[in-house]
Amino acid sequence: MVSAWMLVGLGNPGPDYEWTRHNVGFMTADEFARRGRVSFSAPRGMRADVAETVISTLGLGTIPGDKLFIVKPRTYMNESGQAVGRLAAYHGVAPGHIVVVHDELDLDFGRLRLKNGGGDNGHNGLKSIRAHLRTGDFHRVRIGIGRPVGHQTGAAYVLGRFPLAAREDLAVVIARAADAAETLISQGLTTAQNKFNG
Template sequence: MTSWLLVGLGNPGPEYERTPHNVGFMTADELARRARASFSAPRGMRAWVAETIISAAGLGVPPGDKLIIAKPRTYMNESGQAVRLLAGFHRVPTDRLVVVHDELDLDVGQLRLKIGGGDNGHNGLKSIRAHLHTGDFHRVRIGVGRPPGRRSATDYLLSPIPAALREDLGVEVARAADACEALITRGLVAAQNEFNR
């Protein structure tokens, strides 16, 4: 049996639960909900982990592959520690790693899938690249938009999602989960053709 590792990026703690920086966590939660899989905190993994068989998750073919859904318990800046441990323990190659994260340079309502690239100032991606010594993994980038006016990006990302954006971001989280399913079961190009817009 081969495995896929899907990591939703975010910060642990109730104060960060509904912030733009945590849309990766929200997507992981949605995928686990669809799979009826529960998160646990395996010793030494530094992440909450839910496991399912892809066919059992309603993800279609190829059946029998294992899907490991993870949310690092480190803060965003140290996400790479958890990803390295999980990928090593489950023997997941980088071409079967999917990282879901917020993207300031995309407006709310925009979603992009790609493989490889830089970190574009995203500290979670920077940490993963440093710990894996490569950036050649899949990314599902969820647009959260730039903060209005002179508000700092950090303040915007770590504050509760503005009421005006909550519904739209909720829709985007569900669409990101759909995109993850398509990527894993149908491949990157097919998923890009459907979701990159």
Template structure:
């Protein structure tokens, strides 16, 4: 089984901000699987269980694998709480967890897939590392670029994507969702070869 976690902040105030790109990718995966993200208060998250195989997401084909799509109810700096609870509940090791998050150090249009590493100042990753007691989980890093001029990074990530970038954001969300599927079906190495830019 796999745990696929989209990092973000809950509530309508943050819905279309750069920091919530992980939420957008999980929502896209749920849409593809025809699965509904349902609130699980005990886990402090929205969760949708589905299957994936080489035939596709939500389609139980040969060698299909189970996965849980997760959208935490907690704010970014407490993301590790629901992730830790769900990993324990499903008995999922960190190497079968995929965290999808925004990345300031990558330009818009760039993806990077990796397993392990530090948190690079990202509070969601920091919380996950603390609650999983390791950083050895998979990451899908979605580039959002650096803030313009002297805008503070915190203000930049909590601001909405400009309307002129909406189509580009949709393309990147779809590519990140494709990358998640590839990690699970084909493995991290092939996924890196295909999507790391």
């Protein structure tokens, strides 16, 4: 039986938001598409950029027909659920087969934490997805970006760009986040948590 999965990278669209901390989910989705050798397109009415591949292309699983949809919502962060809800309904992807990759203020830069379910912890992208799926029972890959120092607000910090000096380390973090999501899909949450949670 064919069983579809969806990898959702959260971020804000457009060049103004490239390299911002809030866009680590987009960066991970781009890495997934690179590994799957597929390009993004914008299906009509879906409000997202979507790349479609099969799980076996990434070396995951053994059923060639298992589809994997790599998704970057074209809405802004706080409306991400519109795209995720529509795509999940259209392609018949269950919440338990959705992996959302997002930034996490409560983790130091570079740390990962995988989980299933739970609240949104003030993250507007997760809040929107929970509302549109009518459940929080989807997987999350949380990428630590650390907290701002001094008087900078959280909102200003997440919309700030990674400094140039940090981008080499960032590439390693994004690759590891993609590895974590691959492991979750192919071997299950517990195995992925044991290997990548830190």
